[in-house]
Amino acid sequence: MNLFIIPSGPSPKITSPDPKDPRMNARITPAPAQGELDAFWMPFTANRQFKGNPRLLARAEGMHYWTDDGRQVIDAVAGLWCVNAGHGRREITEAVAQQLGTMEYAPAFQMGHPIAFELANRLVGIAPPGMDRVFFTNSGSESVDTALKIAIAYHRARGQGQRTRLIGRERGYHGVGFGGMSVGGMVNNRKLFSGALLPSVDHLPHTLDLGHNAFSRGLPHWGMHLANELERLVALHDASNIAAVIVEPIAGSAGVLLPPVGYLKRLREICDKHDILLIFDEVITGFGRIGKPFAAQAFEVTPDLMTTAKGLTNGAIPMGAVFSQRKIYDAFMQGPESAIELFHGYTYSAHPAACAAALATLGIYQREQLLTRAAALSSEWQEAVHSMRGAPHVIDIRNYGLIGAVELEPRAGKPGARAFDVFLKCFERGVMVRVTGDTIALSPPLIIESAQIAQIVETLAGAIRDTA
Ligand SMILES: Cc1ncc(COP(=O)(O)O)c(C=O)c1O
Numbered sequence: 001m002n003l004f005i006i007p008s009g010p011s012p013k014i015t016s017p018d019p020k021d022p023r024m025n026a027r028i029t030p031a032p033a034q035g036e037l038d039a040f041w042m043p044f045t046a047n048r049q050f051k052g053n054p055r056l057l058a059r060a061e062g063m064h065y066w067t068d069d070g071r072q073v074i075d076a077v078a079g080l081w082c083v084n085a086g087h088g089r090r091e092i093t094e095a096v097a098q099q100l101g102t103m104e105y106a107p108a109f110q111m112g113h114p115i116a117f118e119l120a121n122r123l124v125g126i127a128p129p130g131m132d133r134v135f136f137t138n139s140g141s142e143s144v145d146t147a148l149k150i151a152i153a154y155h156r157a158r159g160q161g162q163r164t165r166l167i168g169r170e171r172g173y174h175g176v177g178f179g180g181m182s183v184g185g186m187v188n189n190r191k192l193f194s195g196a197l198l199p200s201v202d203h204l205p206h207t208l209d210l211g212h213n214a215f216s217r218g219l220p221h222w223g224m225h226l227a228n229e230l231e232r233l234v235a236l237h238d239a240s241n242i243a244a245v246i247v248e249p250i251a252g253s254a255g256v257l258l259p260p261v262g263y264l265k266r267l268r269e270i271c272d273k274h275d276i277l278l279i280f281d282e283v284i285t286g287f288g289r290i291g292k293p294f295a296a297q298a299f300e301v302t303p304d305l306m307t308t309a310k311g312l313t314n315g316a317i318p319m320g321a322v323f324s325q326r327k328i329y330d331a332f333m334q335g336p337e338s339a340i341e342l343f344h345g346y347t348y349s350a351h352p353a354a355c356a357a358a359l360a361t362l363g364i365y366q367r368e369q370l371l372t373r374a375a376a377l378s379s380e381w382q383e384a385v386h387s388m389r390g391a392p393h394v395i396d397i398r399n400y401g402l403i404g405a406v407e408l409e410p411r412a413g414k415p416g417a418r419a420f421d422v423f424l425k426c427f428e429r430g431v432m433v434r435v436t437g438d439t440i441a442l443s444p445p446l447i448i449e450s451a452q453i454a455q456i457v458e459t460l461a462g463a464i465r466d467t468a
Contacts, residue, residue: 032056055427060087063445063452065432073427076456077434078445081252081284082315085364086447092316092360099356108136108350116350119358123321126362126371128296131306133329136350137320140283141175143307144246146322148179149344150305151244151277157331164200165237167230167245167276171206173253174246174281174307183246186254202237204229204247208257210407214396215389216258217382223260230270239274244305249295252284255439256398256405264301277304277328283320287311288365288446290401291375298401304328314361319354370446374402380450384457385442391464393418404442406460418467425463431456 037051056068063086065073078084085092099115106113120134127134135150137143148166155163168174168183175181181189182198185206190197205226213220230245249264251257271278280303285295288311292298296306305328309320332341348354365371374381378401385404386397396407411418416437423435433456434441440460444452 062086062088063448071430073430073432074452074455075432076426076442076444076460077432078311078443079315080310080434081289081443082310084287084289084311084446085314085361085368085370086445089314089316089360089364091364092314092357095356095360096317096353099352103352106352107347109345113350113352113355115352115355115359119350119355119362122359122362123323126293127323128294128302128306130302130325130327131296131323132326133324135322135324136346136354137309137322138318138346138348138351138354139175139320140281140307140309141177141180142346143283143309143320143322144174144180144183144281145177146320146344147279147281147305147307148183148244148246150322150324150328150342151279153342153344154277154328154331155243157334160240162241163243165242166198166201167204167233167242168201169204169206169247169251171208171254171257172203172246172248172251172281174248175283200241202233204233204245206251206254206257207260207263208255210396213260215386216398217386218400219258219261221261224262224266226260227263227266227270230267234270234274234276239276242274242276244277244279245271246279246281248281248283249285249299249301250290250400250403252403252441252443253436255407255436256403256441258398258400259299264299268301268303271304279303279305279307281307283307283309284403284443285401288371288374289403289443291372291378293371312361313354313357314364316361317351317354317357318348319351319358368447373446377402377448377453381453384453387457388461388464391461393467394464402444402446402448406440406442406464408438408440408464410438421467422460422463425467426459429459429463431459431463433460 037054042050057065058068059066063074065075067073108116123134124132135146137146152164166183168185170185172185174184178198181193182201185203207223207226209223212222234242245267249259268278280296282294286308287293290298294306296302304325306323312321313319381402382399385399388394388406389397393409394406395409398405408418419435419438419440422440423433426433
């Protein structure tokens with residue numbers, strides 16, 4: 001079927017954007033008619049609900065999307081926490097186009113291409129101390145599964161092959177691979193697959209406690225002791241069996257859960273004491289989201305492995321990267337030089353177009369000083385999001401860097417319904433937020449200006465007020 005031909009017959013959503021508009025994407029497809037929405041099995045979506053009332057985005061620039069029917073919508077979530085430099089960055093488009101014109105693909109198994117090495121070197125330049133080895137993947141999920149495998153293989157390379165147990169955290173999100181799902185702690189993501197999850201996994205308690213910490217500004221002060229639960233798990237399983245602990249420095253997808261002051265440092269200490277690797281999943285916090293290139297630097301806690309994706313290419317081309325401490329890489333560099341040290345990798349690891357996108361993205365971050373801009377905006381942002389305190393049903397507000405969350409009291413027997421209605425109202429009123437359970441999450445592009453912060457907060461507050 002040719003999607004460029006507008007189908008005849010009744011269809012509420014069909015419009016034809018003007019393809020001569022220079023701001024339009026190169027290829028605009030008219031909004032599909034109802035029956036044409038069926039083939040795409042949409043991820044993490046209520047497919048039937050969506051297809052009954054679709055919300056279609058047709059183009060994007062700067063802080064905004066435009067819907068298929070030409071409405072401007074401000075992006076309060078950087079796409080899906082990834083478009084940190086804002087939309088439609090020409091430098092990225094041109095770098096990708098140029099790379100595709102020069103060499104669209106090259107394998108990274110037993111072969112190399114210069115741009116991959118250039119990118120790894122550039123990334124090491126902004127990484128926390130000692131994290132000077134980079135393994136490329138194509139997504140956050142792949143980065144997580146890669147890091148977990150590296151952790152297990154690292155211990156084996158040092159003669160401690162029994163260290164296979166992984167420790168995650170309740171309400172953690174580490175993507176949808178079997179490894180990430182197993183160490184993750186979101187029940188809906190796990191329950192269908194419960195018998196197929198990795199067997200040697202345990203979980204720390206999550207760090208959200210409204211009783212002690214509701215409406216904290218920045219990091220909550222209560223709860224550092226929750227890190228000591230790791231000692232309890234060590235006592236239960238014995239350190240000699242534990243490979244790694246993985247946590248998000250700030251848990252994003254489960255509704256923005258902040259680490260209490262001192263919590264991450266305490267985890268680091270306990271891991272060091274027992275020779276357990278600490279993995280930070282920085283898929284959301286990486287690339288400037290909280291005012292430093294990585295949360296490891298913002299919180300002054302250096303992990304052994306760090307998983308990233310999202311902001312790495314500004315969302316333009318899928319790519320992920322696992323950063324590793326040198327000691328881990330070095331542990332693999334033994335045996336005959338002709339031996340492959342790690343039997344792991346992806347056809348598209350270090351894909352040239354993704355490398356080009358990432359290099360162009362890093363160039364923008366550096367020129368516009370975006371990796372530290374969230375720190376400059378964070379107090380204005382904090383005041384703005386906390387101004388929603390007192391709106392009906394608001395039971396908590398959380399913030400750090402350019403992350404915000406408003407937690408609503410769930411409707412009786414209908415968890416998530418109230419926040420979803422708020423999300424829909426915001427979208428109708430020109431603001432795209434993210435909803436997870438009864439939490440509204442905000443994570444705008446790092447180019448956001450004051451007036452746009454005000455617009456987002458006013459619209460969200462209004463939508464909350466108008467939702468029963
Ligand atoms: C912390 C974290 N880890 C992993 C992932 C998975 O990334 P992806 O969807 O690119 O596989 C996400 C996605 O939101 C994430 O937030």
